[in-house]
Amino acid sequence: MSEFSISDIGLKVGLEIHQQLATNKKLFCNCKPIESEEYSIKFQRKLRAVKSELGEYDPAVLFEKLKSKTIVYYANSESSCLVEQDEEPPHNLDNDAKDLALVIATSLHSKIFNEIYPMRKTVIDGSNTTGFQRTMLISQGGQIEVDGEKVGIQSICLEEDAAKLLGDKGNIREYSLDRLGVPLLEIALDPVEGDSKKIKKIALSLGRLLRSTKKVTRGIGSIRQDVNVSVKDGGGVVEVKGVQQLDQLEKVVEFEAKRQFGLVKIAEKLRNSDFEGISKRENIFDITENWKSCKSKIIQKALKDNSIIKAIKIENFSGMFGYTPFEGIRLGKEIGQLVKFYGIGGVFHSDELPNYGIEEDDILIVRNILKVNQNDAFLIIAAPSSKIDFAINSIINRLEEAKKGVPAETRLATQTGETVFLRPRPGASRMYPETDIPPISITNQELENATKNIPKSWDESLLELQKKYELNSQLSEQIFDSRYIELFEKIVGKIKVNPTFVASILCSTITNLERNGLNSKLLTEENIVKSFQLLAEGKIAKESIEIIYESIMSGKSQTIDEALRNASIETIDEVKVEEIIVDVIEKNQEIVKNQKERSIGPLMGIVMKELRGKVSGEIVNNLLLKNIKKKLGNI
Incomplete structure (x- = not known):
């Protein structure tokens, strides 16, 4: 396997930052974005693809349609109304969200349009009950300075956040409507060259500018990065969605650089081979009957479920599925991820067989039917009749694209920093005008107010925090960047307790417990505030706080009082x-x-x-x- 340097592969990365705005209400209604696990409303929908104004289907929409999912929605009257259920037209645009968008656009020297046109972006994965997301282009151009280098802004949009995915199994996908419609600011940056550390620093700088407004939400899921990645001679640009943390962003950029450069290496090898393509008429064979005696548990389950088993002959392709230019980068893995998004368990390819209970006799049957020689390869796929042909078409297209390099597609970031296939890249056909909302004029007075309300720089905000609470520079930076800054200021403003100690608990103690696998979501703000109240009243010692948090974050206790009892903590004279x-x-x-x-x-x-x-x-x-x-x- 080869080694490479990111500086040698022409890596380009364009960031898209999606930040929830803390306006305390949704973009097109007055519902408050309160997350709950109790839902009094339940309904379901089937979303379908429709043609754009130009009479074309968007490729990403068509791909989602093939999954034929039933979408089940859960709602709570506290956090959603008929607007989220698509039973009532949207209300007027929230002015607080619009004003904040103008302030941030002005801070980034972006040119704001005099008139804003709400648009519909077709989305039928179920994340929006309407089958589209409302979005508005606020401004274009501008820049942010990072370490003396100016990074350009492509566009700034104000849009609705999506519903929260609860589960996706079989033909059922479930969402809650708590988050649907929360105002979201999308800032798209120009592509930049550099390594993952540089990209992380740019994202951090932009995140800090947003947080300096003190009007954006904090915590996991409140800011998300989509990353557009490409390499020299790769071909397509890959969009990676769902990056929620900066450390994850760094890993995703490094992984995509390796994956894409690996695909370039695979393409070079294919172009130097005799592989020409796959004939759908001549190279696809139904082997369902022939493999009924196969002992593989996977194949036997497929047969029991009345699936069809097909084999695809690929001439002059031997060894290409297993070829690994870099660790973990193989064409066989790419194909396996592709078919999983049709709800198909996976595929077997000739470079990995015999394996998975498939024996030499089974392989011999396939070789005889397909008439493959030592230079050929083959794929085996088992799937329901309603899905198998769509999946085979996708496989054939993907193998033919492999000669070109990197296919333009949308991928999903995993928690480990890798990426998996999500869907094809969307096209221009997915966007069309919103008919329920008239164009929105931006007045000179609104632009003047935006200029007056430009927030302090991050350096100024940090210095102010440091002086006000007598924190050292490192702790000031940690608490400012954390999701606990508002809670920190609330605690030290109301309770007589050392600010340095509070910041240390919020930034270090909770983080260390998370690293040990404990769940900080179980630790409510109410519990955190009460722990410091008890400390100030002399009812617990400083050392008790970590014990209390550990008990709650592990699920052993739900409240402070219960944690005190479970840990046998009582103050002694x-x-x-x-x-x-x-x-x-x-x-x-x-x-x-x-x-x-x-x-x-x-x-x-x-x-x-x-x-x-x-x-x-x-x-x-x-x-x-x-x-x-x-x-x-x-x-």
Whole structure:
């Protein structure tokens, strides 16, 4: 397998930032975006593809139609109304969202249009009940400066956020409407050359500018990056959707660079081979009857489900499915991901057989039917009759595209930073005018107000935070970039507690517990605020907070009181603490005699093991030192 440097492959990355705006209401109604797990309303839809004004079908829409999903929606009257259910026309555009969009566009020196035209963007994956997303182009052009380099802005749009996916299994896909219609700002940047660290820094800088307005939502899912990636001689541009964290963004860019350059290598090898293509008439064979004796559990399940099994002969393609220019990059893997999005479990190819319970006798049957020689390859696919031909057409098209390099497609980012096939790239046919909302004029007064409300720069905001709460520069940066900045200011504004300690708990303690696999979503703001109230009232020690959070984030407790009971935490007075310390010193006289005052280290560990969460480490330290000195004076 080869090695490569990102600087040598002509990597270009264009970021699209999607940021929820904290207007506390949705874009075209007054519903509040309150997330809930209790739904009083349930209904379902089947969405279908329609032609654009030009009489054309969008390729991404057609691809989604082939899945033939039934969409089930769950709603709560607190967070959605008839607008979200598509039973009532949209209300007027939310002025707060529009004003904030103008402020951000002005901050980025982007040219705002005098008139805004709401458009419909066709989306039939079920994420919008209407079958389209409402979007408005606010401005074009502009720039953001990152490390002295100006990065151009292509466009800024104000649009509706999508519904939240709850589940996708078989022919049923489920969404909740809590998030549908929340105002979302999309900022598309010019493509830039550079490595993943540079791209991460650009995303961070833009995110900080948005957060400086103090009017955008925080937390996982509130800001998402779509990444358009291409490499030199690759061919198509790949859009990667669903990147929610900066570390994930860095990994996605690195993976796509490797994947796309690997596809370029595969294309070079194919162009130097005798592979010419696949004949749908001559190279596809139904082997359902021939494989009824195959012992593979996968094949037997397919037969039981009345699936059809077909084999595709690919002349002069031997070894190409398994060819691995870079670790994890193979054409066989690409094809496997492609068919999964038709609801098909996968495909078998000749480079990986015998395997999966498919034996040499089964392969021999296929080779005889297809009349393949040692230079040929073949694919086996099992699927319902309603899907198999669509899937085979997609496979044939994908193999023929493999000679060109990287196909233009939309992919989904995984949590590990890889990407998987999602759908073909959409075209211009998906956009058409919104007929329920008239054009929106932007007045000179609104533009003047936007200029007056440009937020402070990130550096200024950080310095202000640092001075106001006497934080060091590192902690100021961490709390400003975190999802807890508003909560931090609420706590230190209302409760008499050390701001540095609060910031450290929110930025470090919770993060460390998350890294250990615990769920921070279980830790409500109410619980966090109450923990600091108890600390300020002297009812718990500083050390108790981590124990409480660990109990709640692990699911063992739901409330602070329950966590205190489960962890047997209760404060004890200094008299009792001193009794315990004297007892520990008596039991460890040899350590005190040999190490003298340095014995405070090992003894501290022994005492805190017994008193953890019941008294502060500072009190224990002072009482230990006092009693060690007293003991040494008596020796």
